[in-house]
Amino acid sequence: MLLTRCASLVAPRAAARGALRRAASAVEDGYALNPNADGVGGWLAHRSDVGVAASGPGDDWIAPLFDGAGAATLLDARAFVARGAEMDHKPRVLVLHGSLRERSFSRLLAFETARLLEAMGCDVRCYDPTGLPVRDPTIEDHPKVVELRALSEWSEGHVWSSPEMHGCITGAFKNQIDWLPLNTGSVRPTQGRTCVVMQVNGGSQSFNAVNELRRLARWMRMPCCTNQSSVAKAWQEFDDDGRMKPSGFRDRVVDVAEEYVKFTKIMREYADDLNDRYSERYETAEKGRLLTQAEKEAAKEKEKMRSK
Ligand SMILES: Cc1cc2nc3c(=O)[nH]c(=O)nc-3n(C[C@H](O)[C@H](O)[C@H](O)COP(=O)(O)O)c2cc1C
Numbered sequence: 001m002l003l004t005r006c007a008s009l010v011a012p013r014a015a016a017r018g019a020l021r022r023a024a025s026a027v028e029d030g031y032a033l034n035p036n037a038d039g040v041g042g043w044l045a046h047r048s049d050v051g052v053a054a055s056g057p058g059d060d061w062i063a064p065l066f067d068g069a070g071a072a073t074l075l076d077a078r079a080f081v082a083r084g085a086e087m088d089h090k091p092r093v094l095v096l097h098g099s100l101r102e103r104s105f106s107r108l109l110a111f112e113t114a115r116l117l118e119a120m121g122c123d124v125r126c127y128d129p130t131g132l133p134v135r136d137p138t139i140e141d142h143p144k145v146v147e148l149r150a151l152s153e154w155s156e157g158h159v160w161s162s163p164e165m166h167g168c169i170t171g172a173f174k175n176q177i178d179w180l181p182l183n184t185g186s187v188r189p190t191q192g193r194t195c196v197v198m199q200v201n202g203g204s205q206s207f208n209a210v211n212e213l214r215r216l217a218r219w220m221r222m223p224c225c226t227n228q229s230s231v232a233k234a235w236q237e238f239d240d241d242g243r244m245k246p247s248g249f250r251d252r253v254v255d256v257a258e259e260y261v262k263f264t265k266i267m268r269e270y271a272d273d274l275n276d277r278y279s280e281r282y283e284t285a286e287k288g289r290l291l292t293q294a295e296k297e298a299a300k301e302k303e304k305m306r307s308k
Contacts, residue, residue: 030147035128038145043125046095046111054119058241062119063256063257077258080119082266090123091264092302094155098162098173098254100130105200105234107244110252113198117159118255122264127151127176135178145179155263156271157194158222163234164209166202169216173191184292190220192271196260197224198253200234223267223274229257282283 021118033050035042049055054062065074081088095117097110114124132144139145162173180189195217199209210228217224229238231249244250283290291299 020180023170030125035130037130038143039128040143042128043151045126045128046114046124046127054115056115056241056243058239058243061246062115066119074120074258077261080262080265082262082269085265085269087265087268090121091117091261091265091268092154093117093122093158093159094151094157095124095126095159096161096173096176097126097129098160098170098176100172100270103242104240105231106161106163106198108238108244109193109198109200109229109231109234111242112157112250112253113159113161113257116254117261118136118259120261125154126152129172129176132179134175138184145227148176148179149181152189152193153187155193156268157196157260158190159196159198159260160213160217161198161200162209162213164206165222167206167208169199169212173213174216177220181293182220182229183290188221188275190222192267192275193222194260194264194267195220195222195224196228196256196263198229200229200231200254202235203233205230205232223263225256225260225263227256229253229256240293 029036030041030043031050032041033044033047044050047053047055048057066078067073067124068075074244093114094162095110095114097104097107099106101107110126114126118124127148129144132148133139133142139231160173162169182188182190191226195213197210197213197217199213207228207230210230214224229249229252231253236250237245237247239245280290
């Protein structure tokens with residue numbers, strides 16, 4: 001683990017290029033329990049058995065939710081099809097969390113959500129923020145950056161789980177979002193993807209982090225699920241295996257995951273329509289294509305120089 005962390009921190013350029021190829025083509029080798037030597041991959045870290053969706057250590061409290069015997073079964077959520085839907089592939093979900101701690105409750109919460117989403121038929125990839133450098137535009141080819149961007153482009157929705165620290169989301173969480181460009185010309189890694197927000201607290205229940213995450217989702221042009229989860233005193237809500245103990249907080253996480261799956265299945269049908277904008281159609285007609293932010297800034301600079 002330590003070796004993996006160090007390797008990803010000092011990743012040489014060759015490794016970065018290798019990661020670029022791997023992450024950009026989103027090859028299957030990221031579907032593993034552990035990351036590669038360069039820190040990329042390990043998207044199924046939430047599973048205990050790499051070949052079994054929704055598996056996890058310890059008490060499997062999720063499987064009984066799908067046994068079909070009780071009134072509270074989640075089978076309908078798994079089978080849900082949005083009216084008039086044209087897409088029938090598994091919803092592609094990227095799960096982000098905001099802490100590097102060995103026993104991180106925001107990661108444990110993210111992992112429980114990942115298992116629930118897999119059990120409801122989603123294709124889930126959990127991103128490990130370990131080794132992601134602080135945003136610096138001169139190192140955009142860092143393997144962890146390339147991986148994060150490729151995963152977001154791949155996704156149809158995100159799950160965001162951050163701790164609350166000093167009344168805010170963590171730097172570790174915000175840094176991941178800061179690495180995601182709103183657009184690079186016509187490629188938009190976040191726009192139109194759904195989002196659902198969650199937080200863990202050390203103290204009593206609070207909503208500062210989820211409110212902030214919701215605002216962040218708006219900035220990233222991601223429609224955000226109305227339901228959310230805030231786990232108070234998270235240190236007493238998880239057992240030694242890292243599984244959530246039975247509680248109202250756990251029931252809420254199930255509600256959130258259920259709504260999020262339906263929300264994503266509905267919204268992905270219309271993502272392209274929502275992304276189709278007057279101002280961009282106008283720009284494409286005038287310039288032949290959408291300009292990148294850097295091109296827009298350069299054009300503004302040129303205009304400023306000309307008017308001097
Ligand atoms: C510097 C610092 C500030 C914190 N501030 C808050 C806070 O404002 N509100 C809160 O509920 N918990 C706060 N906590 C507790 C954390 O939210 C809690 O320990 C959480 O589990 C950390 O996330 P992690 O387990 O994913 O690492 C703070 C913890 C630290 C270390």
